[in-house]
Amino acid sequence: MAGYILKRAVFNLGVMFVVVTLTFFLMRLLPGDPFTTRRVAPEIKDNILARYGLNQPLVTQYTGYLYNLARLDLGPSLKYPGRSVNDIIKESFPVSATVGLLALLLSIVLGVSLGVASAALRNKWPDRLVLVLATLGMSVPNFALGAGLIYIFALKLRWLPAAMSTSPVGLVLPALTLAALPAAIIVRLVRTEMIEALDRDYIVAARARGLNSCSVLFRHALPNALSGMVHYLSPLAATLLTGSFIVEKIFALPGLGQYYVTSVGNRDYNLVAGVTIFYTFVLLVSTFLADVLIFLINPQSRVRDEVT
């Protein structure tokens, strides 16, 4: 296990290095720079570029960036003078992570329970209803769902605040909006795999031996049906925890997700690189944890994992 972890760590470091390098150079290839606007006289622009070292040769900037990164310093934001990228991530990530975690739990709970129920009652009306809901969850875009939820719960019923609330109750609508799509995907994954598992010989045999159907469902069929979901969960967890641009915008949450879009528009090189590196880091960690989880649920997967 220790050797495996070490191998994975080295591999992941390599991935991070590639991501850092690509982000650094791709951003600088984009037209415009952080300070492209009208009204800026050339001498003013020179002063600004000098202040952030952007007038130096690209190689110098790159090695300087790597040197700081090795000390876990993501540099100053170019859009928000006086704030470091580290600070921005430190402040905004907990907000995204809270909403994301809620959404993650919600989508697992909804997805697994409805998926199992749906498979158990295959082709009966509850199954059909779940499938209709899942299709809706996959096809309604989250900005429409979010706006609809605000309209119903905040403007018409006045049960929940329209936006800007980081109290537990205020997080319900954003979490629900975020959870809809992954819940729908999990329902379909679990349902398909459950149906497949339920048709296997050993389940048929277990039933024939007279085991009650609950025990068959949860003890025998479900563990086999979960590994597909867990594989899906690792990128999902990374995406949900690091925030969503649209959901944060609609519900005015001070999270990390907005920076994926605004930092590129602002050409805030350091912030773009910072959030990208951070996202990659969370993704690699959650992939690793998912692999460990699969290993624990189903030891057979050990062989496959050790190959990677």
Place this chain on the structure above:
Amino acid sequence: MNKLTRLFIYIFLVVLAAGCSPSKPAPNQTVRQTIRYNIGAEPATLDPALSNGVTEQTLENALLEGLVRMDRDGNPSPGIAKSWEVSEDGKTYIFTLRESTWTDGEPLTAEDFVYSWRRVLDPETASPYAYQLYYLVNGEAFNAGKVKDPAEVGVRAEGKDKLIVTLTEPVPYFLSLTAFPTLFPVNKKAVDKDGAGWAQNPATFTGNGPFKLTAWEHNKQFILEKNERYWDQESVRLKSLVVTLVDDSNTELAMFESGQIDIAETPPYREVERLAKSNLLKLSPDLSNEFYMFNTNLPPFDDVRVRQALSLAIDREALVSKVTMGGEKAAYAFVPPGVNGPAPGQEFRSLDEKLIAGFNPAEARKLLAEAGYPEGRGFPKVKLLLSNNQNHRPVAEALTGMWKETLGIEAEIIEQEYKVYFRTLDERDYQVARVGWNADYNDPMTFLDLWETDGPNNQADWSNEEYDRLLEEARLAKDPGARMDAFLRAEKILMDEQPVMPVYYYTNPYLENDNIQGVIHPSFAFFADFKWASVN
């Protein structure tokens, strides 16, 4: 697994229950002198030397105060300066400062202004608006690194309360400019402690304005409270001001309609018409315009008849009443209404409102035929450049539709991301481009000096000797009447030649509850001034 399933179901029920339990929104706290105001996206900084946006400036104007402050009518009223004298030649200003203190209790002196202005011009500060102080003797040279000694810049203190400013030329709007954030004082002790970081943190932010900074939750809200040490604190009736940072205009509207905020700065374009019926929508003047700029290097746009024909072919009244519908006014000149004229209370636009003809299809077709394109035959397909903004496209589509209908000209709309668009303009890689402009200060110069030969923002590459001469004449004019006359003659040349085709003047629509009073919505530089605001 059974336990896990039960846990799942349990969590599911708890979440459901939480979602269903009714929670009423807090009742409007009309008794307390608090305004909840949504300003939009997070400001980049509150350091007046480093900021260049209206959001930043609005907050800075609440937290800091310059030599003067703009009153309700947009005229300079005494701020930290209680009086001032201007020399005969208009180049020297002597300000007398009142006794006042910073929020930390230390006295504010003339030396603070000297420090702050030199800081703006210091190349190391890299202030994006440093040019607002280029009027000072050696201001530009010091900023460009050509003059090294800050003492050579035209600002000095004499004792604690005298500030002496020397300009390179008379600048009639210089006094008003001292109400602009770039010229606000900043606290040296605070800046020395933490470079640009001082203005990011309520603990280190030291101000001198009507309000003090109590909290800044990034991307969420600011909390400002009345500054008891402000020199004119008797005039400040608000106890606190909560400034929320909601960027999405639909969400902002939902918050306004559900009573979460009192003032909404940017109601969604498409809702303006509906909201206008509710009486809560208000319009304040805005010193800004929208126009289409021609690349005058390129045929056929190098032909003045073509430019005039394209302008005569558009129905501006239809554009504002049927397409934009946000309270805009059709523009038949370049300088917007509200810009100061020859005398107080007399706008520049009142001298002559209409410098170009309105919609005239027959004349447009005639001019285009004279230019060699009868009924649009042989006219190349026009490429119309926009920066991508959901509000620009509908106007451009309506406008190109009018060109096609009246002149038989085909056009293609090209949208580019904001920064790409600017580079395209800079490289002159465009034919016609949509541009918006807003004032830096209240004077026709801020609109007209754009089109001087080789001006940094003259991407039309238009050049006219007489135009340049008239602006120079205006710069040197001592008499306000003669100055405005020179501006008007210059503007007439601009509108005859039309390197730029004005479309409309903006207004600023906002939502404000009826119980709010005394909030000033200035026509430029700031969204709102809360010094004299109160809640009924």
